Amino acid sequence: MERLINMASFAEVVEAGGFSAAADRLGCSRAVVSKRISALEKDFGLTLLHRTTRRQSLTEAGEALYAYCRRVLDEMNSAEAHLQELSSTPRGTLRITAPHSWGNRVLGPQIGRFLLRYPEIRVELQLSDQLADLAASAVDIAIRLTNTPAPGLVARHLAELPYVICAAPAYLKTHGIPLQAQELARHNCIFYAGEVRLNNWQLRTPQGELLALEVAGSLAVNSVEVMRSAALEGLGIVALSRYLVDAELQRGELIEVLADCQMPPRQIHLVTLPDRLLPAKTRAFIDFLLPGRLA
Structure with missing residues (x-):
């Protein structure tokens, strides 16, 4: 120097x-x-x-x-x-990674609006349920569905995802409607099984008791879209984020069960590397999403 x-x-x-x-x-x-x-x-x-x-x-x-x-x-x-131009004017390539289903259904429709607002930014959106290494993969922003963001990263809370337990009318007609949480043990439950096996469902009863129920069934899969499709076909009971099944619930293609038992919601975080000075393109995207747009 x-x-x-x-x-x-x-x-x-x-x-x-x-x-x-x-x-x-x-x-x-x-x-x-x-x-x-x-x-x-x-x-x-x-x-x-x-x-x-x-x-x-x-x-x-x-x-x-x-x-x-x-x-x-x-x-x-x-x-x-x-x-100086990069720090003041949003431009350049912005690399984002997000989970498949949430990226398709929630984030995807927002990307076009973001690019219309910032025409000098080019977005590379990678949809994957695998957790990307932000530093090794040169990712600017990661959207992660987790209640406990990894240490060493800067996590900004985006939204809360409420869960709903539901099944198709055909399944409930054949197997009956569970009226108490404990009855899930005798039902065919569809659950997520990827890097983590999510067959331990937590439910809070109307009396405030928190139950941890281990469910079982004929389908464990690492795709929430497949879980949703299987439930629509009448295979069994599924617990999914409400945004995934809201339309089907409104049309009566799926029926909510145990509505008085609440599952803990999952949190969505926008995650970046711990850089004190973010480029304008990254700051613009953070500001675009944070004001409750995805809640």
Whole structure:
């Protein structure tokens, strides 16, 4: 860093035409500028300037170094201007990862609105139920359905997902409607089984008692869309986020059961790396989602 400062001072001396003028531009004393040039000459073992009492001129080595200094400084100025632009104007490629079903049904419709608002941003949206490593995969933002975000990341709460227990009318007609939570043990329950096997359902009874019930059934799958389809076909009872089945519940294709027993909702978080200074494109997307748009 010191050598870079010395090179910048050398270029200033050449362009200002003298040590005093360069010192005025740099906001330091003539002695400081002279010391920096002397340090450069010592580093390279070459004389860079012919000095007289009235003027100075570049040596051959000085001319060569000045050309390099000018290129480096021009690149630095360009980089600074570009970074300032990135920090102030939302533009560039924004890489986002989100779970499949939630990304398709909830986030997807918002992306078009976001891009219309910020036409200089290009979004790469990867839908996956696998947890991406933000640093290794160069992901800017991850949307995660979790009540406990991983430590070491910055998590912003987006929304709460209430759950509903439901089944198709055909299944309930054949197997009966469970009236108490404990009755789920004798029913065919469809549950999620991916990296984690979610067949332990927690329900809070109307009396405030929290029950942990281990359910079983003929289908365990790592896709909530398949779970929903199987329930619609009458296979069994399923517990899903309400946004996944709200339309089917309204049409009567699925019937809510144990409505007085509440399952703990899942939380949705927007997760970023712990950078203090986020690019404008990332800040714009965070601001776009956070005001309750996805609640």
